[in-house]
Amino acid sequence: MADFDIDSVYERIDSDRKKHLQSMRRLLMQPSSSQEDLGIDECADLVADMYRRAGCEEVEVVETKGNPIVFGACKGASDKTLLGYFMYDTMPFNEPGWKHPPLGAKIVDMRLPAGKVKAVVNRGADNTKGPLAMFLNAVEACTKSEGRPPLNLLLVAEGEEELGSPNLPVFLMKEKHRLQRADACYFPYCAQDGDGSVNLFLGVKGVVYFELECSGKSWGRGPQEFDIHSANKAWIDSPVWRLIDALSTMVKDNGSRVMIKGFYDDVAPPSEEDEEIIARAAKKFDAKTTKESMKVKRFMVPEDDKVGLIKQYSFTSTLNIDGIWAGWTEKGSKTILPHKATCKIDIRIVPNQKKDAMMPLVRKHLDEHGYKDIKMREVDTGYDWCRCSVKEPVVQAMIRTLTKFREEPAVWPTSGGSVPFYAFNRILKLPFTMGGLGHSDLAHSPNEFIVVEGNRKIAGMAEVEKSMVYFMDEFAHS
Amino acid sequence: MADFDIDSVYERIDSDRKKHLQSMRRLLMQPSSSQEDLGIDECADLVADMYRRAGCEEVEVVETKGNPIVFGACKGASDKTLLGYFMYDTMPFNEPGWKHPPLGAKIVDMRLPAGKVKAVVNRGADNTKGPLAMFLNAVEACTKSEGRPPLNLLLVAEGEEELGSPNLPVFLMKEKHRLQRADACYFPYCAQDGDGSVNLFLGVKGVVYFELECSGKSWGRGPQEFDIHSANKAWIDSPVWRLIDALSTMVKDNGSRVMIKGFYDDVAPPSEEDEEIIARAAKKFDAKTTKESMKVKRFMVPEDDKVGLIKQYSFTSTLNIDGIWAGWTEKGSKTILPHKATCKIDIRIVPNQKKDAMMPLVRKHLDEHGYKDIKMREVDTGYDWCRCSVKEPVVQAMIRTLTKFREEPAVWPTSGGSVPFYAFNRILKLPFTMGGLGHSDLAHSPNEFIVVEGNRKIAGMAEVEKSMVYFMDEFAHS
Numbered sequence: 001m002a003d004f005d006i007d008s009v010y011e012r013i014d015s016d017r018k019k020h021l022q023s024m025r026r027l028l029m030q031p032s033s034s035q036e037d038l039g040i041d042e043c044a045d046l047v048a049d050m051y052r053r054a055g056c057e058e059v060e061v062v063e064t065k066g067n068p069i070v071f072g073a074c075k076g077a078s079d080k081t082l083l084g085y086f087m088y089d090t091m092p093f094n095e096p097g098w099k100h101p102p103l104g105a106k107i108v109d110m111r112l113p114a115g116k117v118k119a120v121v122n123r124g125a126d127n128t129k130g131p132l133a134m135f136l137n138a139v140e141a142c143t144k145s146e147g148r149p150p151l152n153l154l155l156v157a158e159g160e161e162e163l164g165s166p167n168l169p170v171f172l173m174k175e176k177h178r179l180q181r182a183d184a185c186y187f188p189y190c191a192q193d194g195d196g197s198v199n200l201f202l203g204v205k206g207v208v209y210f211e212l213e214c215s216g217k218s219w220g221r222g223p224q225e226f227d228i229h230s231a232n233k234a235w236i237d238s239p240v241w242r243l244i245d246a247l248s249t250m251v252k253d254n255g256s257r258v259m260i261k262g263f264y265d266d267v268a269p270p271s272e273e274d275e276e277i278i279a280r281a282a283k284k285f286d287a288k289t290t291k292e293s294m295k296v297k298r299f300m301v302p303e304d305d306k307v308g309l310i311k312q313y314s315f316t317s318t319l320n321i322d323g324i325w326a327g328w329t330e331k332g333s334k335t336i337l338p339h340k341a342t343c344k345i346d347i348r349i350v351p352n353q354k355k356d357a358m359m360p361l362v363r364k365h366l367d368e369h370g371y372k373d374i375k376m377r378e379v380d381t382g383y384d385w386c387r388c389s390v391k392e393p394v395v396q397a398m399i400r401t402l403t404k405f406r407e408e409p410a411v412w413p414t415s416g417g418s419v420p421f422y423a424f425n426r427i428l429k430l431p432f433t434m435g436g437l438g439h440s441d442l443a444h445s446p447n448e449f450i451v452v453e454g455n456r457k458i459a460g461m462a463e464v465e466k467s468m469v470y471f472m473d474e475f476a477h478s
Numbered sequence: 479m480a481d482f483d484i485d486s487v488y489e490r491i492d493s494d495r496k497k498h499l500q501s502m503r504r505l506l507m508q509p510s511s512s513q514e515d516l517g518i519d520e521c522a523d524l525v526a527d528m529y530r531r532a533g534c535e536e537v538e539v540v541e542t543k544g545n546p547i548v549f550g551a552c553k554g555a556s557d558k559t560l561l562g563y564f565m566y567d568t569m570p571f572n573e574p575g576w577k578h579p580p581l582g583a584k585i586v587d588m589r590l591p592a593g594k595v596k597a598v599v600n601r602g603a604d605n606t607k608g609p610l611a612m613f614l615n616a617v618e619a620c621t622k623s624e625g626r627p628p629l630n631l632l633l634v635a636e637g638e639e640e641l642g643s644p645n646l647p648v649f650l651m652k653e654k655h656r657l658q659r660a661d662a663c664y665f666p667y668c669a670q671d672g673d674g675s676v677n678l679f680l681g682v683k684g685v686v687y688f689e690l691e692c693s694g695k696s697w698g699r700g701p702q703e704f705d706i707h708s709a710n711k712a713w714i715d716s717p718v719w720r721l722i723d724a725l726s727t728m729v730k731d732n733g734s735r736v737m738i739k740g741f742y743d744d745v746a747p748p749s750e751e752d753e754e755i756i757a758r759a760a761k762k763f764d765a766k767t768t769k770e771s772m773k774v775k776r777f778m779v780p781e782d783d784k785v786g787l788i789k790q791y792s793f794t795s796t797l798n799i800d801g802i803w804a805g806w807t808e809k810g811s812k813t814i815l816p817h818k819a820t821c822k823i824d825i826r827i828v829p830n831q832k833k834d835a836m837m838p839l840v841r842k843h844l845d846e847h848g849y850k851d852i853k854m855r856e857v858d859t860g861y862d863w864c865r866c867s868v869k870e871p872v873v874q875a876m877i878r879t880l881t882k883f884r885e886e887p888a889v890w891p892t893s894g895g896s897v898p899f900y901a902f903n904r905i906l907k908l909p910f911t912m913g914g915l916g917h918s919d920l921a922h923s924p925n926e927f928i929v930v931e932g933n934r935k936i937a938g939m940a941e942v943e944k945s946m947v948y949f950m951d952e953f954a955h956s
Contacts, residue, residue: 035810091812097704164811205709209811216774221732225773226575229922230824231683231894233733233798235777235790240799241733248726254699255711255719295703296694299713312713320711321718322814327801328822332513333642333687333857334569335824335896336800336922344806346708346813379811416709418813444707444814 004077004150006473012145013138013465020141020461021120021452023050024133025105027088028122032129034067034089034162044068047088047157050136055143056155062175064167067159071175074139074153078476081152082394083182085424085432086132087161090124097446107452112439113195113289117460118453119440127443130450131188131436132157134461138468150469151476154182164209164380165420172427184394184431184475185424188468190438190450191402191409195289196457198402200435202277202395203387203414204421206349208358209322211377212366214243215340219373223339227327230335240326243341246371250362251319256300258319260365266353267317274413277390278314282306284410293441314414318348344379348416355384384422387414392431397475405437405459405467417443436471438464482555482620482628484951490623491616491943498619498939499598499930501528502611503583505566506600510607512545512567512640522546525566525635528614533621534633540653542645545637549653552617552631556954559630560872561660563902563910564610565639568602575924585930590917591673591767595938596931597918605921608928609666609914610635612939616946628947629954632660642687642858643898650905662872662909662953663902666946668916668928669880669887673767674935676880678913680755680873681865681892682899684827686836687800689855690844692721693818697851701817705805708813718804721819724849728840729797734778736797738843744831745795752891755868756792760784762888771919792892796826822857826894833862862900865892870909875953883915883937883945895921914949916942 013020030046031039044061051059051072058073067089093102100106102123110119124130142149156179158168172179191199216222221237228236251258258264270278287303301308322345327338347358359376366374388395390411402409415434424430437459440450454460459467491498508524509517522539529537529550536551545567571580578584580601588597602608620627634657636646650657669677694700699715706714729736736742748756765781779786800823805816825836837854844852866873868889880887893912902908915937918928932938937945 035808035812092808092810095705162811207813209813220775221778222774223772224775226923226925227573228772228774228920229895230796230798230800231826231896232772232774233796234792234794234826234894235779235787236772236774237778238733238799240802241729244722244725244799244802245729245732247722251719251723254723255716294701294706294710294714296700296706296710296714297698297702300699300715301713309713314712316712318708318711320708320716320813320815321722321805322708322812323805323807323816324718324722324819325803325807327799329801329803329807329820330513330570332570333640333822333824334513334800334922335685335687335798337798338801341802342807344811346811348709348712416712417707418709442704442706444812445704447704 004146004473006469008145009141009469010466012141013462016141017462020137020465023137024130025120027129027133028105028120028124029103031103032089032159033092034160035092040067040089040159043088044070044159051155054136054139055148062171064171066167069171070157072155074149076149076151076153078151080476081154081182082472082475083154083156083179083185083424083430084135085185085187086157087128088132088157089159089162090129091162091444093123095446099447112458113292114457115455117451117455117458119449119451121447121449123448125448125450126440127448128189130440131190134464135188135468138465141465142469150473154179164382165423166381168420169423169427172423179428182428182430185421186394186432187419187434188436189434190440191435192437192439192458193286193289194293194439194441195286197284197286198406198409198437200398200402200409200411201415202390202411204385204419205414205416206355206383206385207418208347208349208355208382209379210359211342211344211379212243213340213342213375214239214246218375223337225339227336227338230337233337236337238337240338240341243343246366246369246374249369250365255319260361262361264317268351270311270315270413277411277413278307278310281310281410281412285310310412313416314412315350317350317353320346322346349385351385351387355382383418383420386421386425388431393478394431394433394475397471397478398433398435400474401467401471402437404470405463436464437467482624482951484947486623487619487947488944490619491940494619495940498615498943501615502608503598505607505611506583506598506602507581509581510567510637511570512638513570518545518567518637521566522548522637529633532614532617533626540649542649544645547649548635550633552627554627554629554631556629558954559632559660560950560953561632561634561657561663561902561908562613563663563665564635565606566610566635567637567640568605568607569640569922571601573924577925590936591770592935593933595929595933595936597927597929599925599927601926603928604918604926606667608918609668612942613666613946616943619943620947628951632657642860643901644859646898647901647905650901657906660906660908663899664872664910665897665912666914667912668918669913670915670917670936671764671767672771672917672919673764675762675764676884676887676915678876678880678887678889679893680868680889682863682897683892683894684833684861684863685896686825686827686833686860687857688837689820689822689857690721691818691820691853692717692724696853701815703817705814705816708815711815714815716815718816718819721821724844724847724852727847728843733797738839740839742795746829748789748793748891755889755891756785756788759788759888759890763788788890791894792890793828795828795831798824800824827863829863829865833860861896861898864899864903866909871956872909872911872953875949875956876911876913878952879945879949880915882948883941914942915945
């Protein structure tokens with residue numbers, strides 16, 4: 001392995017800076033909204049091209065029952081094999097509030113708590129086409145400079161992450177023979193906060209997503225087939241009020257306490273290892289920066305209780321309303337009694353809750369409270385939660401990388417978000433890590449961005465790419 | 479008045495049948511959605527043309543601070559003066575569920591409880607450009623046949639009824655000198671049910687319309703400026719859940735019992751005259767037909783309790799949710815914590831509730847329950863309730879007309895809907911009546927229609943127009 005000269009790769013990254021930025025911008029500008037089935041095939045082809053440029057000997061756009069999975073394989077300078085998991089799909093981008101076109105990949109000046117940076121604003125910049133592009137740039141630099149990356153790579157980019165990855169487990173089962181030689185799974189992700197502090201998440205929450213619909217039709221009361229004149233509210237029932245009644249039985253305290261029987265039963269308290277991890281993370285946690293990045297004024301937990309905050313974020317199972325709608329929602333005063341009302345709900349699940357038990361618990365609650373008529377529809381397949389020990393070599397390689405390039409990371413037991421690590425962990429028995437340097441933010445929000453020119457505190461694109469090469473090299477030697 | 483030959487007018491109506499239908503269809507096909515400010519001026523001009531064709535000596539499109547009011551005056555064969563109040567605006571027509579284009583004025587076969595008819599399907603057919611066209615057709619036939627209608631007419635067509643008629647009272651105050659010679663106010667309206675039974679409403683409810691908005695910004699908790707990733711639900715509050723919590727404090731029993739302190743305080747019980755009227759109306763009320771027309775399966779009150787049903791419809795003040803929205807309302811599973819939630823509410827008010835007291839009651843309720851941050855916005859100016867005694871000559875003329883052409887009407891104390899009679903009644907001190915034969919339905923719903931070819935039970939267009947001439951003649955002689 002003496003023949004892998006990491007400094008040459010770093011030089012290559014520096015000299016290809018412009019090309020790398022263009023490659024990222026091109027990927028970002030290609031729409032790939034899976035909710036709307038927009039630009040998916042084109043984006044899969046683009047990712048396949050990027051694999052080829054990165055030096056993959058094997059590239060295949062694998063058809064599934066849904067969106068294609070882009071598979072790639074690349075021989076490396078060691079016997080170790082890293083499985084890179086990526087998503088090339090994004091959320092929709094038609095929400096109001098974008099200051100720059102959501103597909104314009106505009107490079108803008110930005111002032112963060114860590115100081116001035118330049119960032120690319122685009123849907124998917126943070127979640128996660130930006131980090132994907134940086135990782136493939138890093139691999140390309142290895143190939144151009146050294147003929148190959150520091151270790152063998154298996155690359156799996158799916159186009160249905162925002163749909164709950166329904167076909168990923170099927171693919172993993174089917175391709176087990178090609179994939180099981182992997183030693184660990186890695187998800188590229190910018191884990192620096194806006195102040196430059198570095199985080200590492202040891203796991204992810206699971207998620208279940210469904211709709212509740214209250215309609216006159218299934219209730220047998222209220223308007224059955226269409227919205228009627230609101231004068232009839234005097235003697236005809238309202239499915240909208242019924243949905244509100246039903247929802248209000250499910251929570252207390254503005255939705256922060258779930259009243260569904262059994263909802264929290266399987267929630268495991270933090271383990272001793274967790275408690276130690278949390279105590280250490282609390283010392284590094286800057287609540288103010290986190291608030292500022294979301295433009296939020298306060299947390300549910302007092303801000304000086306940092307241990308409490310981290311526990312709240314990491315160990316709470318939530319019932320969130322993602323959307324609700326009924327009747328007339330435009331300008332003016334249309335007077336109608338709507339015939340149905342619908343809401344979208346996500347439940348985030350934590351160890352040891354059982355993903356498949358959550359929707360039945362909600363169903364049971366509704367039934368027991370007299371709302372048998374309210375319909376429940378699973379919107380996507382959802383994810384199970386997943387955790388990895390801090391002691392895993394792949395996690396340790398990531399910690400060493402972050403420490404070398406910036407500082408020892410704040411290690412958190414879990415992210416509040418959901419990534420389908422469970423599939424790699426349970427089907428392929430792989431340990432995993434997510435992360436890397438750099439700062440990107442506003443996933444699922446307008447003005448999503450990724451920093452490309454950093455400063456003393458926040459890594460820019462070139463430095464992130466170097467750290468990814470270093471991480472691969474570290475894991476190759478572990 | 480011997481020179482007014484009503485039979486010649488009837489003949490004219492019969493011979494002009496085709497032209498009259500075309501005139502109605504033309505008015506219906508002209509969009510005039512005031513909520514969206516669509517086609518308003520064009521529709522006002524069209525109504526002015528119709529006034530001229532009907533024989534008005536004076537026609538003026540009067541500018542207001544909002545949409546123009548089309549004023550017309552026409553000398554008649556007697557000294558009596560009737561003020562015709564009309565609306566030329568409609569609700570929007572972009573809701574799903576239309577089986578025919580909402581502006582196509584298609585003539586379709588329809589099977590009603592009263593048997594087969596032909597009807598025109600169009601936005602505004604029922605509410606109320608259809609009846610307006612029929613009334614102007616009737617006046618035109620008088621003019622063509624007899625040179626003038628049976629009595630003097632003052633015509634006031636406004637284009638803001640669906641906005642709460644904000645400029646109508648201003649117009650009535652300003653034009654008092656021209657309008658105060660009226661003896662009564664009349665609003666053309668098809669008052670037959672789908673089974674042919676004939677109704678007469680002695681009044682209307684008032685209405686107040688507002689929005690409630692719960693936002694992170696005004697709450698100081700939750701996302702402040704945009705929707706954020708729903709992973710943050712664990713430690714950031716939800717304005718959607720807060721709105722649901724707040725709404726759920728305002729009602730019980732799926733919204734049928736309002737819990738706002740003082741809400742029902744001023745509601746007057748039915749008077750002795752009302753009780754008699756209700757008892758008589760109950761004998762004629764066919765609940766089944768009413769349900770069928772709205773495709774509704776059941777009322778809140780048992781169906782055999784007809785007195786109870788009429789009281790429920792006529793004397794209940796309601797708090798209705800016309801619409802609610804927050805976050806992601808399209809296909810799929812966008813996982814966000816929305817930064818605000820909004821709902822539209824209408825309150826229908828009855829004697830002796832005070833229109834201007836209703837919004838403050840809601841405000842007080844919210845404040846006292848800890849929801850000072852929830853914003854309240856009046857959406858339109860609303861109407862006060864209004865009632866007229868059955869003994870008024872104009873009402874008696876309408877009763878005689880309906881009885882002559884079909885049968886003695888079921889007289890109801892009030893409609894559940896709202897028409898700004900209060901303005902005519904309080905500013906010009908006019909008694910009023912609404913009504914006429916014919917059947918139209920589905921105001922504010924898709925597939926709104928008006929019957930144009932009737933049968934033994936339901937009056938078609940020509941017969942409705944004849945009954946309107948008869949009504950004018952009856953009132954002229956009263």
